[in-house]
Amino acid sequence: RLLPDEHIYRNLNQIVCIHEIKPGETQAGFREEMEKLYQTVQKQIFHRNKTTDFQIGIGSIVNGYGDLKKSFKDSKKIIDYMDMIRYLYGDKNISVADFSKLGFFQIFEKIKSRDELMEYVPESLVKLYRHDKEHDGELIETLQAYLDCDKSANKAAEKLYVNYRTLSSRLKKIKDISGIDFKNSAEMLAVRNGIVLFKMAETL
Known part of the structure; x- marks a missing residue:
């Protein structure tokens, strides 16, 4: 109808x-x-x-x-x-x-192996993934929220329902573990794409 x-x-x-x-x-x-x-x-x-x-x-x-x-x-x-x-x-x-x-x-959806797809994810994100898995952490989720909010810590804190101090502490930990340079636009693009590939890998 x-x-x-x-x-x-x-x-x-x-x-x-x-x-x-x-x-x-x-x-x-x-x-x-x-x-x-x-x-x-x-x-x-x-x-x-x-x-x-x-x-x-x-x-x-x-x-x-x-x-x-x-x-x-x-x-x-x-x-x-x-x-x-x-x-x-x-x-x-x-x-x-x-x-x-x-x-x-x-291009990547044709890859059927999770391990093979993860090879295209930046090493910085892989480090965060390992940390989250070992410590039941939320660093990748925090990173994604931070980027979604155009790198505004205040907005990211609101989105994640945490206070500003907690968000700042997580961002510092992200930098220390991954070495990500938030001022490098090329690296930010690679990280954003990497998060998408990571999500694709989770479906395999």
Whole structure:
């Protein structure tokens, strides 16, 4: 009823929609339609007092039915990476994700070994990961919040629900353990990308 002109297939926990791109239709326009669909379905779920986490994954555009399997796999992959997408865009409420938006991270999604993927994560982050694992710490989470807040310690402290002194202490520990230079823009880019790769590795 919501998508009268589409090919719809359903099973217990997923709905598959095959959409034929029409002349003049843009990918942005289709994504907007999916956003509207998501809002409609979420309202129906809410009215039924359900807590289902409904997500929409948009696969890659393919030519012909022969490549539909690839697009379907891509749509499932992007849903697996939903937490990573939310981090990339700084919006924890994102529930509609497009595989094409992975950008150069599509290169890494082809890697199926967690250890191999971790080889691309900066050593500074690996050190923090080891420390967190050994001491049940929160340094990577703190680093991510700090970067998400444009390196504002006050905003990061608010986001993590800790006081400024605690946040400052964690940042000092991050510097001491990892050697990260927060003033180096190139290193900051590598660290941000590394956090994304780390999240991808966690899904393997």
